[in-house]
Amino acid sequence: MKKTGQDESSVQHVFIVGSKGIPGNYGGYETFVDKLTEYHQNNPSLKYHVACKAKDTKTFEYHNADCFDVKVPDIGPAQAIYYDVAALNYCVKYIKQHNIQHPIVYILACRIGPFAAHFQRVIHKLGGKLYINPDGHEWMRAKWSAPVRKYWKISEQLMTKHCDLLICDSKNIEKYIHDEYGKYNPKTTFIAYGAETRKSKLADDDQKLISWYKEKGLSPKSYYLVVGRFVPENNYETMIREFMKSRSKRDFALITNVSDKFLEELKEKTHFDQDPRIKFVGTVYDKELLMKIRENAYGYFHGHEVGGTNPSLLEALGSTDLNLLLDVGFNREVAEDAALYWNKQPGNLASLIDQADNMNAGEITELGEKSSQRVVEAYSWQHIADEYNRLLKYIKF
Structure with a gap:
């Protein structure tokens, strides 16, 4: 929701796609989105819109972020790709309907390479930018079959080529992006993942x-x-x-x-x-x-x-x-x-x-x-x- 008296032109809208959603999911990306929205919830100049993977479709507010559920059919390993594409289509539609100026669309992980050029083109036409967090080496994970690994590698390549900025949470990943895809002259920056620095609230005799x-x-x-x-x-x-x-x-x-x-x-x-x-x-x-x-x-x-x-x-x-x-x-x-x-x-x-x-x-x-x-x-x-x-x-x- 827009704060009373807030000048809409001074608000930076950020659409986050690729986590399973908030609250209640505790993978790496889910915790990241939870913490980012928590620490920025009282910041009037940032407005988050967060995609959430769900079995039904609804919208709700959490940490002052507009969260939208994306209904994903049970289609096996292709679910993740379907989810990201459906969430991006929602973002594009929302940006058009609400005439949002200079939106940032931030995609977590490199799953939708074949669609990256299309979405970058559409987001640019709307006056926005496409950011990617490349995660780690998904294509190296042992759980994937050889064809799936090949897809992840090609997807990573295409998303590196068709984005405005890669936000790497590791300097080693940032170096890898430049070593591997230097021909695209990718624009990157490094911002790490975070952690709590406090101790547990539980007493020793709890x-x-x-x-x-x-x-x-x-x-x-x-x-x-x-x-x-x-x-x-x-x-x-x-x-x-x-x-x-x-x-x-x-x-x-x-x-x-x-x-x-x-x-x-x-x-x-x-x-x-x-x-x-x-x-x-x-x-x-x-x-x-x-x-x-x-x-x-x-x-x-x-x-x-x-x-x-x-x-x-x-x-x-x-x-x-x-x-x-x-x-x-x-x-x-x-x-x-x-x-x-x-x-x-x-x-x-x-x-x-x-x-x-x-x-x-x-x-x-x-x-x-x-x-x-x-x-x-x-x-x-x-x-x-x-x-x-x-x-x-x-x-x-």
Whole structure:
């Protein structure tokens, strides 16, 4: 809604397409949109319009953003492409109907490459700009078949070619865009993903926390932790295999949405079911409880190697003192010297776990202070919201 007395010409309208929607979805893009609208909800010069994937069609307001549901039929893997195209058609129609001047349409992820030139042309005719967030290397994810991977790569290429600005949440992704698609002379900028810098609201003796620990057979500082999607490129096999090789007396708790097929594959390859320290503990959707579980972990494993600035890594750096990260550019860029690093060579992580188990309290506290400071300085949601405020409000049309 337009604020009373607000000069409409001074309002920058921003249409966001590509997340599953807000509120109540907690993937990376969903959290990003939730936080961006939350931190800008009292900013009279920015007005957000957010596409939400739904089974029906309705509009509602959340964090002062106009949210619109896009009805998506059950058509398998093509759903994501259908959703983005339908949402963009809605945006175009809305911009025309409301005669919105200089709109920005911001697409999250590179799923609709074959349609990018068309939508850029239409948005330009309406006096607007098309921005893209290229996400990570979707075409490298193991879950996709070869033809689907090929589509994602072509889609990424076409969207890089047909947009006005790529907003990369990782410097490594920004470099990749220029290295791979330099012939298009893409215009890019870097604004990271964000994280909370506060501690959990739950007390140490909160009954919810105590019950969860009792149910899972865990206790504070008695476990290493991982939180993330249950997919091969997050290197669950390496982490489990190496933990089993280690001499650690602690547990390894895995908070993830287990897929039976992948779980059976892992069981067959590692026989983790024969090691009582390996504990798949299900998912935790209570954000305060999850934050507290992170804070109380002895150490955190991060095995992600596909993608930009990873949300679960930022949350770990903000919450857990001791972080053991896969040594790839994305992770080094984020954590710098505030973490320990491992590679996929046999025995490397197992040796690091044994080393971590024998660290003294002072060493661990120092790493924790460094990692928290890293998040505060470069990745706090307030900092990210301020960066977007500058970018969106002062763009030259």
